[in-house]
Amino acid sequence: MASSEEDGTVEEKENNNKKRTKSALITAWLTFYNIAMTAGWLVLAITMMRFYIQKGSHKGLYRSIARTLKFFQTFALVEVVHCAVGIVRTSVIVTGVQVCSRIYMVWFITSSIRQIQNEESVILFLVVWTVTEITRYSYYTFNLLHHLPYFIKWARYNFFIVLYPLGVVGELFTIYAALPFVRRSGMYSMRLPNKYNVSFDYYYFLIIVMLSYIPLFPQLYLHMLRQRRRVLHGEVIVEKDD
């Protein structure tokens, strides 16, 4: 009897040790990830500021940061994995839409269509994304280290009120500016007849993407407003989207 009780205690201790090691590894990985992402977006911010100070114009700015932007924005896909495996308490759907729409914006619109890279709207969403991500990743980092300055918490859950709509405006104007080039070049489109007997028009696809902001953006914005009430005002929120 005594020995089985002892076994139980040993087993419990082993389980607890395993859980502690797992949780320490997760915290270490998330801390590393968030520090790397904060650093990446800080590099982007500094490169953009230096470019503008040196050249006195935004023309050519996108090209100068495109590689770094593509790398760090694409790396954000890891966040969808974090949610899917349950190591962060976030909705896979909300994170998925947010991350994928950004990756799409970078790879299949701005980087693919050189003619639009000097549009002011590109600079608008770049600046907005950069401020948002520096704030968001530093929030996560300090939170994990249990040393979260109130200003960062406040910024994380207030800046988005203005930055989110501004980012959407920048993105929509950029897609809109892309439309004539896409129509003229027929890029990413498939015309009939072809061996697959399939037709796809990227021009109309872009219009559908623009329209999809109408149902999707309010949901993302309302989600952030709920998170704001939960974190800044301690309200208990029941999420339905998972």
Ligand SMILES: CCCCCCCCCCCCC/C=C/C(=O)SCCNC(=O)CCNC(=O)[C@H](O)C(C)(C)COP(=O)(O)OP(=O)(O)OC[C@H]1O[C@@H](n2cnc3c(N)ncnc32)[C@H](O)[C@@H]1OP(=O)(O)O
């Ligand atoms: C084929 C193409 C299709 C295209 C379709 C297009 C349609 C798109 C329509 C919508 C377009 C949107 C465009 C976006 C533009 C912009 O981004 S503009 C810039 C402004 N943007 C923002 O302010 C973004 C705000 N949104 C978010 O931050 C997202 O909702 C989020 C990234 C998904 C994060 O939200 P959420 O996780 O719910 O909130 P948090 O409070 O931050 O986190 C919850 C808890 O999880 C912990 N956590 C999350 N991530 C991490 C991490 N990396 N490390 C550690 N911990 C993490 C976090 O600490 C919270 O934990 P608790 O504190 O314990 O609650």
